C-alpha cells in the first residue's frame with residue numbers, strides 16, 4: 001500500500017539552505033512541490049508511442065499556468081512545439097519571465113502561450129492535449145466536464161491523445177492536512193472540507209518554513225472530487241474512443257509511489273494515489 005499527497009515531487013533535504021516566507025515566491029514553491037514536467041513529458045512520449053506507434057510533436061497544455069510542462073516539452077526535442085492556455089494573466093506573466101530567463105530563443109520560438117478559456121480556445125490540431133494537476137476538477141457538474149472534454153477532443157489531430165491526471169484514496173475524502181518536507185520548506189496539502197452529498201472538496205496548499213513563518217492558503221482549490229470511473233464515463237460521452245489508466249508503482253522501501261506509471265485495469269485501495277488517464281480521440 002502506498003500513501004501520498006497530491007504532490008508529484010518526492011521529499012528532499014534542503015539543498016539551497018533554509019527559506020523564509022518573506023524570501024519565497026509562491027509560484028516557485030508550487031513548481032518545486034507539485035510539478036514534475038520532465039517525468040510527465042517522458043511519460044507522454046512513452047504512452048503516445050505505445051498507443052500510436054509514432055513520436056508526438058505538438059502539445060497543447062490546458063490550464064497551463066506558469067507553463068512549466070509546455071516549456072519542458074519544447075526543450076525536450078528541437079522539433080517539439082507547444083501551445084498553452086490559461087485565464088490568469090499574472091500567473092502566465094510570471095511563467096513568461098521565468099522561461100525567458102531559462103530558455104534559448106529558438107526554444108521560446110516554439111512555445112506559444114495565450115490567455116484564453118480552455119472551454120472555447122481554439123488552436124492548431126495537436127498530437128497531445130494535457131490537462132494536469134487536476135485542474136479540470138473545477139468543473140463540478142457532469143455536463144460541464146463533458147462539454148470541456150468534448151471541446152478538448154476537437155483540438156486534437158485525428159490520432160491525438162488527451163492526457164489528464166487524477167487523485168484519490170480514502171484520505172482524500174477526509175478533512176485533514178498532510179505534509180511533505182521539501183527543499184528548505186514544508187509543503188502542506190489541506191482538505192478543509194469534503195461534502196459526500198455533492199462530492200465537492202475544498203483544498204489548500206500552505207508552505208511552512210523552518211523559522212516558523214508560513215504562506216497560508218498560497219493556493220486554494222474549490223473542486224469536485226471526481227473518481228476514475230466517472231472521468232472515464234465523461235470522456236467516453238465526450239466522444240473519446242478508448243481510455244487507459246496508468247497506476248503508480250510502489251517503492252517498497254518507503255511505501256511511497258515510485259514515479260513509474262503502468263497501464264492497469266485494477267487499482268489499489270490505498271490512502272492516497274495519483275493516476276493518469278490517456279484518452280484516444
Ligand SMILES: C[S@@+](CC[C@H](N)C(=O)[O-])C[C@H]1O[C@@H](n2cnc3c(N)ncnc32)[C@H](O)[C@@H]1O
Nearest residue numbers: 063064065085086087088116117118132133135
Ligand atoms: C491547478 S492550476 C494548474 C496549473 C498547471 N497546469 C499545473 O500543472 O500545475 C489551475 C490553472 O487553471 C487556470 N484556469 C482555471 N479555469 C480556467 C479556464 N476556464 N480556462 C483556462 N485556464 C483556467 C487557473 O488560472 C490556474 O492557473
